[in-house]
Amino acid sequence: MTNRERRNLRTGLLFILPWILGFAMFIAYPLGASVYFSLCDYSVLKPPVYVGSANYEELATDPVFWQSMGNTFFFAAIFLPLATALAIALALLLNTGVRGMTIYRTIFFLPSLTPMVALGILWMWMLNGEYGVVNHALNYLLRPFGVEAPTWLQSTTWAKPAIVLMSLWGVGYAVVIYLAALQDVPVQLYEAADLDGARWSSKIWHITLPLLSPAIFFNVVMGLITALQIFALPYVLTNGAGGPGRSTTFYTMYLYNCAFRYLRMGYACAMAWILFLIILGLTLIIHRASRRHVFYAGG
Amino acid sequence: MPAVDDAKSNRAFAGKRRTAASSLAIHVVLLCVSLLFLFPLAWMISTSLKPLDQTMRMPPEWLPDPIQWKNYVEAVHYIPFFTYARNTLIIAVLGTLGTVLSSAIVAYGFSRVEWKGRNTAFIVLLATMMVPFPVTMVPMYAVFRLLHWIGTYRPLWVPAWFGASAFNVFLLRQFFLTIPRDLSDAACIDGCSEVGIFWRVVAPLSRPALAVIALFHFLYCWNDFLGPLIYLINQDTFTLALGLQFYQSRQGGTPWNLLMAASTLVVTPIIALFFFTQRTFIQGITMSGLKG
Numbered sequence: 124m125t126n127r128e129r130r131n132l133r134t135g136l137l138f139i140l141p142w143i144l145g146f147a148m149f150i151a152y153p154l155g156a157s158v159y160f161s162l163c164d165y166s167v168l169k170p171p172v173y174v175g176s177a178n179y180e181e182l183a184t185d186p187v188f189w190q191s192m193g194n195t196f197f198f199a200a201i202f203l204p205l206a207t208a209l210a211i212a213l214a215l216l217l218n219t220g221v222r223g224m225t226i227y228r229t230i231f232f233l234p235s236l237t238p239m240v241a242l243g244i245l246w247m248w249m250l251n252g253e254y255g256v257v258n259h260a261l262n263y264l265l266r267p268f269g270v271e272a273p274t275w276l277q278s279t280t281w282a283k284p285a286i287v288l289m290s291l292w293g294v295g296y297a298v299v300i301y302l303a304a305l306q307d308v309p310v311q312l313y314e315a316a317d318l319d320g321a322r323w324s325s326k327i328w329h330i331t332l333p334l335l336s337p338a339i340f341f342n343v344v345m346g347l348i349t350a351l352q353i354f355a356l357p358y359v360l361t362n363g364a365g366g367p368g369r370s371t372t373f374y375t376m377y378l379y380n381c382a383f384r385y386l387r388m389g390y391a392c393a394m395a396w397i398l399f400l401i402i403l404g405l406t407l408i409i410h411r412a413s414r415r416h417v418f419y420a421g422g
Numbered sequence: 423m424p425a426v427d428d429a430k431s432n433r434a435f436a437g438k439r440r441t442a443a444s445s446l447a448i449h450v451v452l453l454c455v456s457l458l459f460l461f462p463l464a465w466m467i468s469t470s471l472k473p474l475d476q477t478m479r480m481p482p483e484w485l486p487d488p489i490q491w492k493n494y495v496e497a498v499h500y501i502p503f504f505t506y507a508r509n510t511l512i513i514a515v516l517g518t519l520g521t522v523l524s525s526a527i528v529a530y531g532f533s534r535v536e537w538k539g540r541n542t543a544f545i546v547l548l549a550t551m552m553v554p555f556p557v558t559m560v561p562m563y564a565v566f567r568l569l570h571w572i573g574t575y576r577p578l579w580v581p582a583w584f585g586a587s588a589f590n591v592f593l594l595r596q597f598f599l600t601i602p603r604d605l606s607d608a609a610c611i612d613g614c615s616e617v618g619i620f621w622r623v624v625a626p627l628s629r630p631a632l633a634v635i636a637l638f639h640f641l642y643c644w645n646d647f648l649g650p651l652i653y654l655i656n657q658d659t660f661t662l663a664l665g666l667q668f669y670q671s672r673q674g675g676t677p678w679n680l681l682m683a684a685s686t687l688v689v690t691p692i693i694a695l696f697f698f699t700q701r702t703f704i705q706g707i708t709m710s711g712l713k714g
Contacts, residue, residue: 124538128537128538131535131536131537132537132538132539134531134535134537134616135531135535135536135537135540136531136537137531138527138528138530138531138532138535138616138620139527139528139531139532139543139585141524141527141528141583141584141585142524142528142531142547142584142585142591144584145524145581145584145585145586146546146547146550148565148581148584149558149562149581149584149586150550150553150558152561152565153557153558153560153561153562153565154553154557154558154561156560156561156564157557157558157560157561160560160561160564165560167560167563167564167567213455216448216451216452217452219445219448221445221448221449221452222445222449227452227456228704229700230456230459230460231455231456231459232696233459233460233463233693233696234459234462234463236641236689236692236693236696237463237689237692238644238645238647238662238663238688238689238692239645239647239663240645240647240663240664240666240667240670240688241663241666241685241688241689243667244666244667244670244681244682244685245462245465245466245682245685246462247670248465248466248469248678248681248682249462249465251678253478253480254477254478254479254480254482254678256465256482259480259481259482292459292462295459296707299704299707299708300707300708300710303704303707303708348554352554352555352556354647354648355647355648358647358651358667359647359667359670362667362671375556378556379556379648379651382559382560382563383652388560388563388564391556391559391560392557392560392561394556395554395556395557395559395560396557398554398556398557399553399554399557402552402554403552406552
């Protein structure tokens with residue numbers, strides 16, 4: 124190593140020193156400790172007691188654990204495709220050179236700024252069984268057909284769809300990302316397609332979507348990671364209870380309750396590691412699948 | 423010949439009419455969707471100004487009658503709004519300062535200084551983005567408990583001073599890489615130290631990117647629920663998000679007009695901030711979405 128190299132190494136390490144400390148304190152140590160705690164009976168009030176794989180074995184037969192996992196996957200499986208389709212559709216409409224595009228974009232974006240707690244409370248009011256404005260409108264439309272509007276958050280069937288609906292209201296963030304990606308698509312490609320007499324549908328299918336695929340990939344992965352960790356919204360809606368029944372007990376909510384309500388920190392750590400592995404696995408699968416379908420212009 | 427001309431003009435006309443019709447259709451769709459997106463916010467504001475008995479009238483009445491401004495006066499007492507706003511601001515300001523400073527310093531080390539092992543370290547940094555919060559949640563709580571920090575604001579802002587957000591470091595590094603090397607070299611020849619180059623050349627040129635990070639972290643602090651829920655114990659230390667939830671869940675027979683007034687008060691500053699910084703916002707989202 125020359126003098127210069129040595130000096131550069133010292134300078135570089137000095138600059139990233141805050142991160143090295145932060146990494147050690149807030150990532151490396153907690154990760155290690157979390158593996159160990161997951162093998163312990165640990166209430167945080169007393170030192171952890173090693174119990175081997177007992178937590179994991181108990182999880183395998185814990186019905187609430189499985190239900191929370193089912194709820195979470197149900198939510199993600201419905202929310203992600205709907206959100207992706209809606210966001211892309213809105214971005215495509217905004218990208219048609221329509222007048223007032225920035226105003227529409229602002230309108231779509233505003234709800235995604237709403238803090239989850241305010242969002243939850245607002246929708247509780249709108250979906251209220253007695254005085255809710257949504258059901259008033261729905262009943263007006265549905266009554267002639269002899270159908271009653273669902274009771275949303277009071278119903279084990281409709282509580283999760285209600286949460287999907289609320290989450291879709293915040294789709295504007297993704298719209299902005301897709302729109303920016305769309306604006307990067309070279310106009311020449313469309314002009315060439317026009318010369319060849321391509322219809323709009325084939326232009327979307329053969330030009331727009333392939334060029335949009337990196338943004339779609341990114342959004343789907345990030346969306347999956349956030350959807351699997353959904354917490355604040357159902358917590359606010361049910362004050363942490365996850366009702367009615369256990370229909371809105373989502374994975375992270377159960378994990379939180381295990382850790383901080385029942386003080387079963389070791390059990391919660393085991394849950395957290397399972398979640399981590401699931402997220403890693405799914406991300407890898409999407410990554411694999413994307414290799415064939417995601418098109419990176421210019422490498 | 424006239425026939426050809428006719429056909430031509432017809433086609434041109436048809437084309438024009440189609441675009442006019444389709445652009446009208448696009449506007450109609452966009453307007454309908456806009457109404458759906460705006461309605462909840464409008465309903466929140468409308469409810470917040472209604473007398474309590476009017477909120478429970480069926481069919482619902484669209485506009486408050488009479489407009490009851492005193493709901494807001496009551497709401498700021500019903501939820502100790504100013505205390506919570508102050509608490510939120512303390513966490514948000516301290517955290518934002520820390521995030522901007524530490525992310526910039528770390529990103530500088532990852533982009534403007536060449537050193538052995540930089541790429542390996544950077545891959546480790548990127549990998550930390552994959553770790554979900556629940557995995558580190560319990561051990562962090564245990565550490566903060568040992569430090570007697572539970573119930574204080576420290577767990578909520580101190581980590582920000584250690585480049586804890588890998589994403590921000592990544593974003594800034596990408597930005598720093600676009601600043602021409604020659605500027606640093608010129609400053610170097612003028613006798614500027616590495617710290618001087620960072621502070622006088624790179625940081626001032628990166629203001630837009632720094633603004634994005636500051637804005638997003640501020641927003642994150644304002645909206646964060648899980649962090650305050652874990653670490654804050656005393657009611658008078660609650661943040662707005664936590665406080666709003668607390669009051670909502672505590673009251674039986676919720677006075678919806680007051681809750682909506684309080685919610686409006688929590689949402690409004692963020693929306694105002696957005697309107698003042700719209701360009702930075704949109705830029706930031708684009709940056710985070712495309713180059714991620």
